Amino acid sequence: MDSANDGGGSRKGAPAGPGTYYGRGLPYLPIEPWPGKIIAIEGTDGVGRSTQIRLLREWLEVQGYGVVETGWTRSTLMQPTIDLAKASNTLNKLTFVLLYATDFADRLEKEIIPALKAGFIVLADRYIFTAIARARVRGVDRAWLRNLYGFAIVPHLVFYLRIDVDTLIHRLLQSGGMDFWESGMDMKLADDIYESFRTYQSQLLEEYDALAREFAFKPLDAGQPVDRIQQKLRRHLGAFLAGTESPTPVPL
């Protein structure tokens, strides 16, 4: 991403490290080594992120960590607007991308940064990579997107729940079906939702795989049983946290 250093982000030429801005950052908010951590779980629709985050949260809280969850379109400012725009299907590419970026910016300032300052573990149900992948399959320029998200903070860990499209379809058919947006029906890739879902999700998976290589995600096979995935997540995260400072007690 942009390697300028206005807000305490990465130095010229050096890759941005965890807890710093990817690029220019927020121009009025220099970043500091705040005690909290951002742990992101990435992966496509229905891959099992919510299931794993619920279990991780329980495990972390039992150990005395304070946990905050954040996820896309959960910004109180932007959620109604995004829902409205989706319902009327009037989004063009640029408004689609900018609405999501605004949602992220709102959550960054209102939820993520305060939590980092207070020493919480932020469990992010998807991070900027989902937004980048969705925009990429809609043809938005890669470098432009990276620059746009230069205000984001580099997570301490990014876990990538990886699945193949057949396993994903099988799972979704068992658990309630495919929705319009998860199927990329706005892109008019195919007439029926099933074919559209397959094409759209295959393209998204390619983008996630490219991002996984570039941003050093920790991949996990999402086709495994829930408990097995959780065990691996806990092992990785436990080792990471063991190397950082002691747990922040949850305020009573």
Ligand SMILES: Nc1ncnc2c1ncn2[C@@H]1O[C@H](COP(=O)(O)OP(=O)(O)O)[C@@H](O)[C@H]1O
């Ligand atoms: N490892 C798994 N194996 C089989 N089914 C799973 C697994 N993880 C989650 N599921 C099921 O798949 C569906 C989607 O899971 P969810 O955690 O809501 O996904 P996401 O938050 O990524 O959209 C749910 O019905 C859930 O019970």
Ligand SMILES: [Mg+2]
């Ligand atoms: Mg979910």
